[in-house]
Amino acid sequence: MIDGMDNFATRFILNSACVAERIPFIHAGVHGLLGEITTIIPGKTPCLACIFPGVPQRQGGVPVFGVTPALIAILQVMETIKLIAGFGNLLAGKMLYVDAEKMEFNLIDLTKRPDCKVCGHGE
Numbered sequence: 001m002i003d004g005m006d007n008f009a010t011r012f013i014l015n016s017a018c019v020a021e022r023i024p025f026i027h028a029g030v031h032g033l034l035g036e037i038t039t040i041i042p043g044k045t046p047c048l049a050c051i052f053p054g055v056p057q058r059q060g061g062v063p064v065f066g067v068t069p070a071l072i073a074i075l076q077v078m079e080t081i082k083l084i085a086g087f088g089n090l091l092a093g094k095m096l097y098v099d100a101e102k103m104e105f106n107l108i109d110l111t112k113r114p115d116c117k118v119c120g121h122g123e
C-alpha cells in the first residue's frame, strides 16, 4: 500500500488495515518544502501509530509546494520497486526527512511503541 493521502485520519485507517492484513505500507507526507517517507513492514517495523500517536500539528509556510510531492512520490516509487523486487535497503524502521528549502536529507531511526494500540499490546 502506498500512502498518497492528504490527511492523517485516513492514513491511520490504512495503517490499521495494513497491520491487520500484514501488508507493507509506504508512508509519505509533505508540507511546504518538507517531506517524509518511511516503509512500514507489519510485524517488523514501527507502524504509523507508533510514529505518530496523534495527528501531527504543522504550522506556517505554504501548505504544499508543488514540487515537494513529486520529490517524495518518486522516492515512494523507488521504495515500492525495491520492496517488490527484493533488492536494496528499504526505509524500514527509518524515516527519511527531506527539507527542500535547506536541501537537507536526514535519516532517523524509528522505534516501536510497546503500548501502540495498533501493533503493540496497548488498548
Ligand SMILES: [Zn+2]
Residues within 6 Å of the ligand: 046, 047, 048, 049, 050, 051, 113, 116, 117, 118, 119, 120
Ligand atoms: Zn504501532
